[in-house]
Amino acid sequence: MQAPVPGRVAQIAGEAAAADGADPLDEAARIALADGAASVIAEDDAFALLHAGDLSLVVRPTARGRGLGSALLTRAESSYGTGLTAWSHGNHPAAARLAARHEWERVRDLWVMRRPTSLPLPALEVPDGVTIRSYRDSDAADVVAVNAAAFADHPEQGAMDLDNLSRRMAEPWFDPAGLLVAEDESGMLGFHWTKQHDARLGEVYVVGVAPAAQGRGLGKVLTLAGLHHLAGLGVDEVLLYVESDNAPAVAVYSRLGFGHADTDTHVQYRRP
Template sequence: METTRTPSSGDPIRVTSELTSDDLAVARAVLTAAVVDDGREAVSEAGRLRLRAGAERPGVRHFLQLAGGRPAGYGQLELAAQEGGRATAEFAVHPELRGQGLGGRLAEAVLGAATGQDVDFWAHGGHPAAARLAARHRAELVRELRQMRRPAADVPGEPVLPAGVVLRTFRPGEDDRAWLGLNALAFAHHPEQGSWTQADLADRMAEPWFDPAGFFLAFRGDDLVGFHWTKVHPDGLGEVYVVGVAPTEQGSGLGRALTSAGLRHLILERGVPAVLLYVDADNPAAVRVYERVGFTVHEVDLMYRVRRTGEAG
């Protein structure tokens, strides 16, 4: 599907569900420049994984914006799969072309494509321009995602597992189904993580950074009851990518033990200088766990919601 959407003024914005190589070049030019200028990614990991020529994901739309023939903006919209769900949007303007109204026109095109759906959009790093756009569209702040970091100087002690629990690493192709099941259970409340499919898992396992030796699974007998998936970024930083614990193990100390196991791997085996993680501000229990092992807030990502359906709450 390919269309062209013309905002209230300015050059037409190309909208497509399947990127060509030229589209991909525009998107990457914008996003690469934004990373250099802002010091952070303008689009989430999930969004970046969709940036592949010829790849089409159901419900995903890409928005390519040019100004005078040069890459000016990129947006991505994921429509809600179910009635009553919310669409999710991310977009960025090339740093050299900011302040000219291009972001407003791009936002208009992205929001206009989500007819009848509420739209959540991210402001990575809490950029002031995003706050201004949110005010213009009467969007409300609904989520604060904190990036926390800790130096590698202090190595956690050996993990103390609950009685009857053993730890081993992930086996691709063998553990996929069990992990997806526990991930869905552990993150049933989470708007993104809990909805992962086999395709989402396969996308990550195909990435250069994937290392099963840093993907720890906790078993009680034959039952998978917890996990800690770590990641090492191209710049050498480590990440507590995701930690999940079965509801039946909450309060047992398993989450703390898994966190320690992953941190020790990143620091002692991979030699990272520091470790980062992301946690929602409205999850104080998780925030306290991470603060106790030395993490402090580094920056925040903000999510704003544009209400289109009239539903309350």
């Protein structure tokens, strides 16, 4: 019996992740699939998933090299039109070849940077008048407002609203103790949302500082506060995602001990 579409998608994606060393579906795609908000073209050995203009195309490893990806991409282009984007998680060579064949443009490189927790962390020095504490339910509107201002030009993160915040907080990994907020007498200045994937892996999930509070070193302070929190949970490694051309952020993370390997890159393509 053929598996239903969500089950088949999860099965193919799981096999691809095991073979490639990178999950072909990011968090947003998985949430959209779970919530029934994604359009799916599914075959026995491949699928194309679209949500919010972003396309995920995955072929079962044992079925590769037979033209399934190209055929499915042609169907997706016909069904979904122009202006699509697609991520290659892990910068897969086959994705690059497929993009070139269909004349999709490489438009973004997103780096994964990693840091072992065995490296000593600098002491956390919080500026005078600033408090860093864990999230409270009454903080939701302020987190959304700070996020919207901090990521006004970010194509994904800047769109987070109260509903999306609640949906993320409904995920099994959410821990309010790991969402750290910085505030002073004027209100919330910024936040660092950490994420624990499993016993060994943590993530700098989102660091946002309100524009009015920038220039005070709060980004580094919040990042460091989150790293201390994750180290206290006993994880072995912490990762984060950063745009490859965001030189100031890359410099801050590098000084904190994060490194990047060329293979640890996610590439976004766009159909003109």
